[in-house]
Amino acid sequence: MATNASTKKNASTTATDPVAAAEKILTDARELLVIREADAEQATEGELVLKSRLDQGDAEVTADAIMRARFEVERTAGLVNAAKGAISAAERALSSTIAEHEPHLAERVAESIRVNGWGWGLHGVPVHVGKPAKDAPAPSAWLYQDKPATADKSGALSGAVNLVIVTPSGAHIEDARLMISGAQELVRKTGGEVDAYAGPHSQGTSIRLTFRSLRAGLPVLPVKVTDPADAPWSLLRQVIDEGPKDWQRTGSLGRREVLPTITGKVTNAELTHTEVNGREVTHTITAALVLRKVTRDHVEQVADSMAGRWAPGVGRFDSVEVTGWSDREIHGAFGLIAIESTARVRLTLRARAAR
Structure with a gap:
């Protein structure tokens, strides 16, 4: 009964989730290719067996049998090519579906415009995520992606976003410098780089923004935490970096350098809870920091400042609490x-769940 319930749940999820449905089509296409390739291999072997029998003087091998074997080789080869084409089409469809339904990068830019409309030159202009319909109201701003963005280990995004400004009568905005400046300010504040190209659009103006390593918003990461110690190590590095420094001897020559006085390591790191809410994932991790030359006040002060910082591979800190000290x-x-x-x-x- 449990298996049936699970199957029904997965089928329901696929039916309501366009990305899951597109992923299933791609999975089915790949599985079909395996079958087609096995059939093609079997057909090739069958033809070789017939030819070998003929070469050995087996008069029972008829012309009709050879023709059928050759046709089967060609037929199965054609089906293999068709299966490969279906995989390519399914991959394109999945890419397009993710870009449409999970436009992480476009959503980042839309949020920036809504918060800083003056900086983008779009104050008071309604902002939408998606492609503008032919009857889209003017003025309005629309952001969409042709392809999914890619995320690095930290959760920073790279990819292209199309910003379309629908104007009355489709008039082109000749001077888009303020809008481009808004994108440059976004990466200046959050990290990364951006290239921009502005041009006319049938409904007004289009600006193509190509981002590299944009860190705005929540990191985009897989649901699974690869190493629960990554986040405590981020905290430990901050504790050390914000601590006192002193001249210390280093290396075999004993040169003096200004180095942190606090030292430490992470132990007993454990992922204790994971909660998935739509496209957002919350992780709770407990750990112990073993430190020297540090006070509890300093650790708690750094802990209070961690909200909003990123931990590579895990997400953005919501909170850090010191639960014990010895x-x-x-x-x-x-x-x-x-x-x-x-x-x-x-x-x-x-973090945001990546697919």
């Missing part, structure tokens, strides 16, 4: 005593 003495050589502190932390991070 100190112990470490006795070293020459009677030296050091204090080792263990900070137990709970980290909450969010």
